Amino acid sequence: KLPDATQTGANTFGCMLNGNIWVAQGSSGGFNPAQLPNPYLGYDATYEGGQLDLGGSIVLNDKSQSNILITGSNISALGEYTPKNSNISFVYRNLVNVDEPFFYSNEGIPNYKLVITKNDLQNKIMSGTFSFTIEKNGYKVIVTDGRFDIKYL
Numbered sequence: 579k580l581p582d583a584t585q586t587g588a589n590t591f592g593c594m595l596n597g598n599i600w601v602a603q604g605s606s607g608g609f610n611p612a613q614l615p616n617p618y619l620g621y622d623a624t625y626e627g628g629q630l631d632l633g634g635s636i637v638l639n640d641k642s643q644s645n646i647l648i649t650g651s652n653i654s655a656l657g658e659y660t661p662k663n664s665n666i667s668f669v670y671r672n673l674v675n676v677d678e679p680f681f682y683s684n685e686g687i688p689n690y691k692l693v694i695t696k697n698d699l700q701n702k703i704m705s706g707t708f709s710f711t712i713e714k715n716g717y718k719v720i721v722t723d724g725r726f727d728i729k730y731l
Contacts, residue, residue, distance in 0.1 A: 591617030593724035602634025
């Protein structure tokens with residue numbers, strides 16, 4: 579099931595992807611030379627008005643995984659970020675091997691919403707919700723009911 583929509587730093591990241599439950603799990607192994615945790619959230623309140631790097635993976639093995647990545651700047655206040663008031667990149671990729679294509683939401687598909695419900699700078703916890711749609715090369719990814727509750731790096 580999807581993780582609960584908490585605001586405690588529970589280190590959860592999940593959504594519905596094309597109607598199926600998608601929850602970050604597994605060790606990111608060979609695809610992750612920096613050995614970032616899964617899920618991960620990097621946030622710098624002092625860079626470009628608040629730089630966000632958020633992501634999670636479903637890792638099957640060192641050669642097969644699925645990733646959702648969310649990045650953007652000027653993300654500091656609680657509230658809703660949409661194409662009308664922000665420039666955020668949402669990326670979905672499904673890698674069977676390194677040669678698999680990437681699917682980017684910001685290539686002519688301005689359909690996304692990121693809602694920050696908690697940004698605790700002292701305890702380094704950010705929580706929120708997200709949704710986006712990607713259509714590229716005849717492939718469509720619809721992400722709904724996304725939620726995260728992660729301690730920053």
